[in-house]
Amino acid sequence: MRQSQLFTKTRKEAPADEVAKNAQLLIRGGFIHKEMAGVYSFLPLGLRVLDKVEDIIRQEMNKVGGIEMRTAVFQSKEVWEKTNRWDDAVVDNWFKTKLKNGGEMGLSFTNEEAYSNILKQYISSYKDLPVYPYDFKSIFRNEARSKSGIMRGREFYWKALYSFSRDEAEHAVFYERMKTAYQNIFNAVGIGHRTYMTFASGGTFSKFSHEFQAITDAGEDSIHLDENSGIAVNKEVYNDEVITELGLRKENLVEKKAVEVGNIFSLGTKFSAPFDLKYKDKDGEDKLVIMGSYGIGLGRLIGTIVEILSDEKGIIWPASVAPFAVHLVDLAAGDNDVSAYAEKLYNELTACGIETLWDDRDARAGEKFADSDLIGIPLRVVISKKTLLEGKVEVKMRSTGGTTIVEKEKVFELARGCDTTTATK
């Protein structure tokens, strides 16, 4: 798209009320707008990133047999009473509201109840299992304190998948596949090299759950990491017994700050029991469904990418989630030949399916370069009087910095090259 049509503008300074780097850069670049504490709107550039991340997750979920749907934002008091989680003494950070007729409802808090309730209508035989529904949706939590920019909000957008399996063995197989799927996702969005599967507290039905922790000082969690094996233990379950059980050696573990960008959880019959979610097995016997939950907060993930992949000039988006593949910067300054050339290249790139942001604004070179660095599109292509004279174009990778003069055709090659993920473990 033409940058002149983008209503957002970059800012030199971050608002005083944002301390977190992720929010500072995302606001300065015009990706997000703060509505109130813990609540952010996604602006055009931000939505493009969000959509990219969503699509990466969707592909991985579909690969393991996930089936996408969309549960309602309003949640039923009656359904939640089955697990006793409507009670304010049990869950104290609900957003609840009243109906005109006096009834109560809640705003999406989490989805175990909704899925259990829905699937109960459709699961009756072992032939109906396993099944792996998921959705992307906004979640609302009345957190006592939101913090860290978009890392911990009161409204956030997530992906949640729930697995419904016949027995523990079947569940275990799927659970392992999800571990791989999650690592694929974090590799694909460019933080795989910093993200470690971490043993965390498991709840009623399993000793451990698994978190995916991305190492960054902006993190809220502390983990003990064995860098050789790539295995980590959350501080909350860290003790001698656990270390031994996991085959780790205390002297190899280093404590790191990290952000939980995803987690997977074995639920056993915790939800199927209260919902009486059963199926008939081959012998005609009733059995409770074995469940698991698998979540990723997309805003938090984007915030983590920004925390990890940025420098003093701005964001350095991995190509896989960048709002555009190419930032076409023309330094026409009123020179019609230059702008005509830029427009032609813009049209060619667009026709090739290469997403291009064309900075066609009448602004000075310095301002355009500063904006380009801040917004962080992977490949910058500069068209100017100088490059026109040479019959070539100038390119710069945001991640590496140096500029080179290349033939125009090379841009298409480089932009395609951007499609492969560079940062993997």
Added chain:
RNA sequence: CGGGGUGUGGUGUAACGGCUAACAUGCCUGUUUUGGGUACAGGUGACUCCGGGUUCGAAUCCCGGCACCCCGACCA
């Protein structure tokens, strides 16, 4: 929810209880410049978060509220 802090043009900041609330940036005009936020000139833009109080006089002091940030607690 406990503790601490901060609210001033769109944004970032300044202003002893005392002149018409200042500076930078942004935005608009003009000239200039044209490869790293160009320079100059002119202009625009603020019930100083809200409500009350003290005072001859309040952005400034006091009380109440609200909002935001940080630490902690919490975090399926």
